[in-house]
Amino acid sequence: MTARADKPTLAVVGATGAVGSVMLQILSQHADIWGEIRLIASPRSVGRKLTVRGEEVEVVALDEEAFSGVDVAMFDVPDEVARQWAPVAVAKGAVVVDNSGAFRMDPDVPLVVPEVNPHAARVRSRGIIASPHCTTLSMIVALGALHAEFGLRELVVSSYQAASGAGRAGIDTLRRQLSLVAGTELGTSPGDLRRAVGEHTGPFPEPVALNVVPWAGSPREDGWSSEEMTVRDESRKVLGLPELPVAVTCVRVPVVTAHSLTVHARFEGEVTVDRAREILATAPGVVLFDNPAAGEFPTPADVVGTDPTWVGRVRRALDDPTALELFVCGDNLRKGAALNTAQIAELVAAEFPAP
Amino acid sequence: MTARADKPTLAVVGATGAVGSVMLQILSQHADIWGEIRLIASPRSVGRKLTVRGEEVEVVALDEEAFSGVDVAMFDVPDEVARQWAPVAVAKGAVVVDNSGAFRMDPDVPLVVPEVNPHAARVRSRGIIASPHCTTLSMIVALGALHAEFGLRELVVSSYQAASGAGRAGIDTLRRQLSLVAGTELGTSPGDLRRAVGEHTGPFPEPVALNVVPWAGSPREDGWSSEEMTVRDESRKVLGLPELPVAVTCVRVPVVTAHSLTVHARFEGEVTVDRAREILATAPGVVLFDNPAAGEFPTPADVVGTDPTWVGRVRRALDDPTALELFVCGDNLRKGAALNTAQIAELVAAEFPAP
Structure with missing residues (x-):
């Protein structure tokens, strides 16, 4: 032995x-x-x-x-x-x-x-x-670091979720649909994508190639989807904030792997972008990639296959000194799972x- | 004559x-x-x-x-x-x-x-x-109708902007990139899309095929993009609310035509989903398409080539009876321009x- x-x-x-x-x-x-x-x-x-x-x-x-x-x-x-x-x-x-x-x-x-x-x-x-869940995990490391310093009070989140969040079937469906639409004029008249994709929708309720689909999971009460409720409930549990207001809209996009999210995060008191950047630049598991004037912001194309949570577009809300806007991106199969x-x-x- | x-x-x-x-x-x-x-x-x-x-x-x-x-x-x-x-x-x-x-x-x-x-x-x-601007126009008819009844107090908006927002060059670039990625395993390792797309980025700072790009316009102060400032400033002017807090993140997605937006809208007092749906169902220029259990929510594939602002996913924020969540979709070349x-x-x- x-x-x-x-x-x-x-x-x-x-x-x-x-x-x-x-x-x-x-x-x-x-x-x-x-x-x-x-x-x-x-x-x-x-x-x-x-x-x-x-x-x-x-x-x-x-x-x-x-x-x-x-x-x-x-x-x-x-x-x-x-x-x-x-x-x-x-x-x-x-x-x-x-x-x-x-x-x-x-x-x-x-x-x-x-x-x-x-x-x-x-x-x-x-x-x-x-x-x-992968969508929660794609943002929660960055938010945990900011919460530890600033004290989180509210989240408004919109997702840009990759096809592989629906497993191999999701990837295969996106690739098949892409082959059907490439080299065509599809995506220019109502319903043309649905007709072209036909039954090849796989785990998605609508075509994802050349489209975005504001639905992930199954129906819950009052119009919410199961994934939206999941992101809310899990964020509260992981952060230890059982009463945190969290508003989520989950949207599928034609990306193979790496979920992105826009986050509007409101904190207990005034925040500064400089301090937020310091926190994110030194937080374990986070990469700050944030210099738009030099073309630096995370996209799935950069992030796929990597471990960290990538954060860019860090801004303070113009009308609320207690809120930050972020664009967060993470590999949903790696850190996300x-x-x-x-x-x-x-x-x-x-x-x-x-x- | x-x-x-x-x-x-x-x-x-x-x-x-x-x-x-x-x-x-x-x-x-x-x-x-x-x-x-x-x-x-x-x-x-x-x-x-x-x-x-x-x-x-x-x-x-x-x-x-x-x-x-x-x-x-x-x-x-x-x-x-x-x-x-x-x-x-x-x-x-x-x-x-x-x-x-x-x-x-x-x-x-x-x-x-x-x-x-x-x-x-x-x-x-x-x-x-x-x-x-087309991004403002893609949501403002629906928001104007809700504002007239409920009185708008705050907006948090994330966009899913189509390639044609950047004109013919945007459409051509997306189509060329799609032809380069269809039938490949691209989108699975860091930087592979950038290498495949090479110089064919057209008006976009990063590949848009199989990707989402959190940038539109040119750099403004404090990390904001010109399109984000535009959506804020124009929403205030059209609605006649010069002090309205508006937080926007603009993101380009691989869709030919039709901009989508998620909207978190907070109002002066308590709102109900039933009344919001009545308003949207009868507002001129708006189509309410909102029954997720029956697969009904707007996507660019439905909306392209049509005139109205389509609204779906109408929910009341779970933690704030004064706020609504919406998914809004409109043809950026038609109502958007x-x-x-x-x-x-x-x-x-x-x-x-x-x-």
């Missing part, structure tokens, strides 16, 4: 999905703190070999036995699968870090962003820690005695 | 541009209130024949003589051309309706949206009436004695 035998065992549940693939990349890039890394997926993927830390690892089936000897299990699976199997993993002795929506608002499950509320990961009466889950797992691993 | 000889003479200055073409369509579709329609453009277009009201009309050169006998002149030309030639047209006896940025904030020039402040068109000491200019010209024509 190598030295790895003394290190904690990690399971990756949902290793073959869009987020799972990025998880394996991240585990290969980060400090090698894990003993065995076990890859778990649905029966149809069993026997597939995936590469992690430069080694081929065979995928095993999701069953009770798969969690034997596992110390930490990262889940990226549909809500109903997480709801069924996370308690099984916990019963077998694992701490579960879950990236689904199943447990995020459970009062007995902490919702953790390591740069913002790492302490919360220690209090986990169900043995489960949840990682927020796989990276944050891996960071939480690393927090838990640090609790184990050093080998 | 036909009956047209008794009707006012209209000049269209900038008849060959992206907006000019739509102006000619609109003049052909609207009630035929004009006598002669004279088409004026830069010297390189002189002699071209364009169709309006089913007849071919030859383009004449922009010079002083071109305005002889003109009653109303609609201008869609660059700011500096408008600044030079609008006073010439006025000196020759025409009322100028200008769609450039040259006069919009001039205190002696009214800024008119016929559904919102038609009365303002009568007070024009310089003989010039200005039409707002040519249509509003034509509507103002028609207001002026109505002042002339009936033939």
Whole structure:
């Protein structure tokens, strides 16, 4: 046995999905703190070999036995699968870090962003820690840093969400639609895009190529979408501000990966752009990229494939010295999903005695 | 001579541009209130024949003589051309309706949206009436209707602006970039889009295909862009609310035509969604398209080529009974430019004695 035998065992549940693939990349890039890394997926993927830390690892089936000897299990699976199997993993002795929506608002499950509320990961009466939704995660590290200094009072957020927020099906749908519209005059008369795209709408209610779609998730009360409610509820929980006013409109845009958000953030007292920039320039996990006169502001094209939350267009509201305007951009598959889950797992691993 | 000889003479200055073409369509579709329609453009277009009201009309050169006998002149030309030639047209006896940025904030020039402040068109000491910027126009009819009932107190706006807001060059650039990215795996690693697009960025500072770009216009003080200041200043002027707090972030998206905006609008007192919907459903120039559970919300694909301001996603802010959230969508070449200019010209024509 190598030295790895003394290190904690990690399971990756949902290793073959869009987020799972990025998880394996991240585990290969980060400090090698894990003993065995076990890859778990649905029966149809069993026997597939995936590469992690430069080694081929065979995928095993999701069953009770798969969690034997596992110390930490990262889940990226549909809500109903997480709801069924996370308690099984916990019963077998694992701490579960879950990236689904199943447990995020459970009062007995902490919702953790390591740069913002790492302490919360220690209090986990169900043995489960949840990682927020990708849209929340795309802005919350930057907002957490500003909140720590200025005290947040209100958020108004609009999203520019990438197709990969809807998984591989989202990416495939956008690419297929792009092939249908490129080289045409489409996008110039009412309904022409819908006719051209036909049934190739995938997980989206309307064409996304050459379009923007102000809807993500499922209908909730009073006209709200589930993703809008999610961003509000999760921001409050992560920031520890259960009464924070948060107004969100979620909009899908024809971008492959990297969510962007405009944020109007009002604070307890007067703020200055200079101090806000200092905070953002030094906050862990944040890159300040903000010099429009020199062409510097974040876009998905810069941000995709990178870890940090990128922030640009930092302005103080002209009519309210307590409010800032920001444009925030983050890779929804990395910090928005796989990276944050891996960071939480690393927090838990640090609790184990050093080998 | 036909009956047209008794009707006012209209000049269209900038008849060959992206907006000019739509102006000619609109003049052909609207009630035929004009006598002669004279088409004026830069010297390189002189002699071209364009169709309006089913007849071919030859383009004449922009010079002083071109305005002889003109009653109303609609201008869609660059700011500096408008600044030079609008006073010439006025000196020759025409009322100028200008769609450039040259006069919009001039205190002696009214800024008119016929559904919102038609009365303002009568007070024009310089003989010039200005039409707002396309981004302002994409939301202001809906906001004007809500303001009339509820009294607006604050706006927070984020835009999703189409490529054609930057004219024909914007459309051509987006189409060229789409051809470069369709059928590829681009949009998945940092900088890959920039490398693929190379010098084909046209009027945009970054690739717009598979991207969103949080910048429109030129740099102003304190990190603001000229278009953001424009939306603020013009909204205040059209609504007659010179102190209205307005926070705007302008973002370009890969859509050919039709600007979208998310709007957080705070009013003087409590509002209800039911009453807001009634107002929007009956307001002239507005279409309420708002039933997400049935897949009904406006997108550029529905709205392009149509006249009204489309409004959907009407919600009351969950934490503020005085605020509404809206998603607003309008054709930036029609109501956003040519249509509003034509509507103002028609207001002026109505002042002339009936033939």
